[in-house]
Amino acid sequence: MSASPDAHAHRCLSRRTAIGGAACLGIGAPLLVACGSGDSGSGSASGGSSEAPAAGTAIAATADIPVGGGVIFPDENVVVTQPTEGEFKAFNAECTHQGCQVTEVTETIDCACHGSAFSLTDGAPTAGPAQDPLAEVEISVSGDEITVV
Structure with missing residues (x-):
């Protein structure tokens, strides 16, 4: 049945x-x-990691940033580059495609999530699905210290 x-x-x-x-x-x-956000101690109401560090925060020494490359500071959500000797740039480390944090700096700022890459000089997308540049983070260099403005 x-x-x-x-x-x-x-x-x-x-x-x-x-x-x-x-x-x-x-x-x-x-x-x-x-x-x-993975950042339980920040006290940020938004909980997002896309916020830049507080103004006046020293994030790196100039000697830590390789010429023609850069360093990602995950806790600060900032990537600092030195495209040419003595020229320092900083960008939000959140990929503009889908918000992953960038993962590596080679000749470009790279996001492993979907293959986007960004220029060391101006954060403009150079490869992958990202269409918008990384947001610039204002910094100052005083002596050998890089500080978020």
Whole structure:
């Protein structure tokens, strides 16, 4: 004796609902965790990591930034570059494509999430899906110290 078509449809719907719900939990929970700032001690109401460090914050020594490269400061969400000797630039380290933090500085500022790359000089996108430049962060260089203005 076989089940009626209505009973079978109900069973499939329930199975689909259960599987769909489990898939949402399996995918959604890690995404929600990934969206967290990871910065529980900042006291920031927004919770986002896209904020620049407070003005007057020294973030690096000039000797720490390689000529033709740069360094990412994840806690400050800033990347500092030195495109040519003695010329320092700073940008928000959040990729303009989907908000991942940039991951490496080579000849460009690179985001491993989707392959975007940005210019060391002006933060303009040079590769990948990002269409907008990285936001410039104003800095000052005094002696051998780089400070956010």
